[in-house]
Amino acid sequence: REELITLAHGAGGKATHTLIEAVFLEAFRNPLLEPLADGAVIGDLALTTDAYVVKPLFFPGGDIGDLAVNGTVNDLAMCGATPRHLTASFILEEGLPIADLRRITASMAAAARAADVHIVTGDTKVVENGKADGCYITTAGIGALDRGAALSAASVTPGDAVIVSGPIGDHGMTIMLARGELDLEAQLTSDTAPLHDLTARLLAACGDAVRCLRDATRGGVATVLNEIATASRTCVILDENAVPIRPQVRGACELLGIDPLYVACEGRMVAVVAPHRADAALDALRSHPLGADAALIGRAGDDPPGLVLLKTCFGGTRIVDLLVGDPLPRIC
Amino acid sequence: REELITLAHGAGGKATHTLIEAVFLEAFRNPLLEPLADGAVIGDLALTTDAYVVKPLFFPGGDIGDLAVNGTVNDLAMCGATPRHLTASFILEEGLPIADLRRITASMAAAARAADVHIVTGDTKVVENGKADGCYITTAGIGALDRGAALSAASVTPGDAVIVSGPIGDHGMTIMLARGELDLEAQLTSDTAPLHDLTARLLAACGDAVRCLRDATRGGVATVLNEIATASRTCVILDENAVPIRPQVRGACELLGIDPLYVACEGRMVAVVAPHRADAALDALRSHPLGADAALIGRAGDDPPGLVLLKTCFGGTRIVDLLVGDPLPRIC
Ligand SMILES: Nc1ncnc2c1ncn2[C@@H]1O[C@H](COP(=O)(O)OP(=O)(O)OP(=O)(O)O)[C@@H](O)[C@H]1O
Ligand SMILES: Nc1ncnc2c1ncn2[C@@H]1O[C@H](COP(=O)(O)OP(=O)(O)OP(=O)(O)O)[C@@H](O)[C@H]1O
Ligand SMILES: [Mg+2]
Ligand SMILES: [Mg+2]
Ligand SMILES: [Mg+2]
Ligand SMILES: [Mg+2]
Ligand SMILES: [Mg+2]
Ligand SMILES: [Mg+2]
Structure with a gap:
């Protein structure tokens, strides 16, 4: 077969x-690829890439253009780097209105300005009608690493605090609603945002006590935590009550039968911080608009290694595994 | 409208x-994007990107995988850089056989080894059946610039020698034949190859006398020369008799009604060199297997500025303009 x-x-x-x-x-x-982190660290440089195939191209709170800039800015920020230069490569479908392309490039330019990066090189290919879906964009980015400590999922240690920078699942549910596949009138906008300022503030406040940063994109917070638990051979124990989720997101997730822990964000990150700096980390995050609702959602433990456990509101405990299947295709 | x-x-x-x-x-x-060169030069770093949408995915002499590595290696080489690290971002169509993907990644790995670069980060997206064409790949690359002189199309000066590194049009015609759209049985293989060694040899031999390098990809040699003529406000005068073209390529081009000067290569470059080093440049190129058939094909003149002129075999002269339309879609 x-x-x-x-x-x-x-x-x-x-x-x-x-x-x-x-x-x-x-x-x-x-050795540079092997850690499978958000980007590769090459001396004092970080390098990363993502393709964007989100459908629809335009949605409440953003479009494929700002997603393509913010997503790559965020993967650089998760490496602890200051984002500097981006590449932008376009695969356009024959028949795409040039007005749509202009809207997209305007969003990209605005997002690049907001993140203080420059798009310095690019590429443009066109495929026949029916061989793409309007527009696919791939960005790559380089960033400058000027701090000593290396961030890595493997460095997470039992006792460490697990923090999320804000309410989860907004982006994924916004896309599902924008497709009109849900009979629901919820007020939701994508959380797409550049996180480099937030990470800089956190790293300035907590330095080496920050073990690991990951943006919770495809697969959501649950998937990121599984990667961390596996890499560090720790057990991540989550407190369901502590996970910030907007009521509209919770409602849409219930309708779709999806656990919000698996829903993609595009402007939220998980930070794992040594226990003695957990409060300082929360303060630093909350001092920034993009981290105003940051929350401590759990701890790393030691047993069973490699697993993510959720203490539910009802007092039970269940395993939170890697995402299986694809409940939300083409979310980014 | x-x-x-x-x-x-x-x-x-x-x-x-x-x-x-x-x-x-x-x-x-x-300012870094503005020159619209093969890549952007950022201090002692070069950065470039290309998307690959070639159809078919596999063809005589190569596949989308080695194209995606060699193409980005070559754009770095054209900046005068030593290629170092690549990113690889995949857009896969639902239903693509994983065996095909393995063939492609094996080619990429082999091409990366041959060019002495590492693929250090990547991305994988999947779109529904009918929303792509098997597999699209975008690579980005960074390279190290260790030479003083800056290469640029704008620096080309009347009198400069225009050199091509080998016979032109092989790649484009190979793809057209591989599609079976031509009733022709020609023995042709793609010229896809990494040119960084060849450029290093040329730069070592001629240093600052090398004004500008460009790989003759989409739009072929004619398009590259137009870009050079425009940027430098010179007139490029070509000698039709001097342009190396394989008989099979010439034959296929005649059948298709295409001028070989517009047909894409994936392992050939145009080098513009100051007149006093033209012979040294040819010697350096010919000392390398990929430049064995390098030829002096013309000169930069001063009038009329911005134009490419071809002295034909019949003694006439005609203007060689930018490529209009798309005679060879999805060649790379
Ligand atoms: N096709 C690929 N080739 C090489 N490495 C890949 C490829 N796809 C993903 N990777 C690597 O696997 C790891 C996980 O990739 P992934 O795309 O899931 O991360 P991410 O970009 O942080 O998430 P997202 O794409 O959802 O934003 C990264 O280290 C990435 O470099
Ligand atoms: N979508 C884009 N956004 C920004 N810059 C672009 C875009 N497309 C192309 N460019 C820039 O325009 C110039 C020409 O691009 P082009 O892709 O034709 O060059 P190339 O990569 O050398 O050729 P090829 O793609 O055929 O290999 C380059 O400087 C490139 O950075
Ligand atoms: Mg990431
Ligand atoms: Mg990412
Ligand atoms: Mg290009
Ligand atoms: Mg080029
Ligand atoms: Mg190119
Ligand atoms: Mg990715």
Whole structure:
């Protein structure tokens, strides 16, 4: 039986991890790729890339353009870097209105200004009608690392505080609503935002006590925490009551039968911080508009290693595994 | 009337230039992007990107994988940089056989080894069946600049020698034949190859006398020379008899009614060199297997500025303009 690519391979969860490890890492293996972090750290430089295939191209709170800039800015910020220069490569579908393209490039330019980065090189390809979906964008970015300490999921230690920078799931649910596939009239906008300022503030306040940063994109907070638990051989224990979720997101998730822990954000991050600096980290995050609702949502423990456990509101405990399948295709 | 994206916007010629200048440069404008060179030069670093949408994915002499590595390696080499690190971002169509993906990643790994670069970070997105064409890849690359002199199209001066590193048009014609759209049985393989070694040899031999390097990809040698003529306000005068073209390429071009000067190469470059070092440049290029058939094909003149003129075999002269339309869609 021939193995084929499925949508789940793009969801950021279990199938994506398997594909990346069995196909891409296997073929390209080298020490810089191996950590499979948000970006690669090359001396005092960070390098990262993402493709954007979000559908629809325009949605409340943003469009594919600001997503493509903010997403790459954020992966650089998660490396502890100051984002500097971006590349922007476009695959355009024949028939795309140039007015739409102008709206997208205007968003990108505004997002680049807001994040203080420059788009310095790019590429433009066109494919026949029916061979793309309006517009796909791939950005890559380089950033400057000027701090001593290395951030890494592997450095997370039992006792560490697990913090989320704000309410989760807004982006994913906004996209689902924007597709009109849900019979729901909720007021929701994407959380797409550049997080480099927030990370700079956190790192300035807590320095080496910050173990690891990850933006909670595809697969959501649950997937990011699984990656951290696996890499550090710790057990991440979450307190369900502490996880900030907007009522509209909770409602939409219930209708769709999706756990909000798996829903993508585009302007939220998970920070793991040594216990003695947890309060300082929360203060630093909350001093910034993008971290105003930051919350301590759990702790790293030691047993069982590699698992994420959720203490539910009802007093029970359940395992939060990697995302399986693809409940929300083409969210970013 | 609403303006729409057409295939010509992706051909690398007149429509591409207009779109890049009116939409992308207009929105993103900054001094590093402005020269619109093969890549951006940022201090002692070069940065570049290209998307690859070639159809078919596999063809004689290569596949989308080695194209995606060599193409980005070459744009770095054209900046005068030593290619170092690549990113690789995949947009996969649901239903793509994983065996095909493995073939592609194996080619990329081999091409990366051959060019002495590492693929250090990547991304994987999946779109629904019918929303891509098997696989699109975007690579970005960074390279190290360790030479003093800056290469630029603007620095070309009347009298300079215009050199091409080998026979032109092999890649484009190979793709057309591989699509089976031509009733022709020619033995042709793509010229896809990494040019960083060849550029290093040329720069070592001729240093500052090398004014400008450009790989002759979409739009071919004619388009590259137009860009050079425009940027330098010189007139490039070509000798048709001197342009190396394989008989099979010439034959296929005649059948298709295409001028080989516009056909994409993926392993050939144009080098413009100060007159006193023209012979040294040819010797340096010919000492390398990828430059064995390098040829002096013309000179920069001063009048009329901004034009490319071809002295034909019949003794006439005609203007070689930018490519119009898209005779060869999705060649790379
Ligand atoms: N096709 C690929 N080739 C090489 N490495 C890849 C590829 N796809 C992903 N990776 C690597 O796998 C890791 C996880 O990638 P992933 O795209 O899930 O991270 P992310 O960009 O932080 O998340 P998102 O794409 O949802 O924003 C990263 O280290 C990335 O460099
Ligand atoms: N969408 C875009 N946004 C910003 N700059 C772009 C964009 N597309 C192209 N450019 C810039 O325009 C110039 C020409 O791009 P082009 O892709 O034709 O060059 P190339 O990569 O050398 O050729 P090819 O893509 O055929 O290999 C480059 O400087 C590139 O950075
Ligand atoms: Mg990330
Ligand atoms: Mg990302
Ligand atoms: Mg290009
Ligand atoms: Mg080029
Ligand atoms: Mg190129
Ligand atoms: Mg990614």
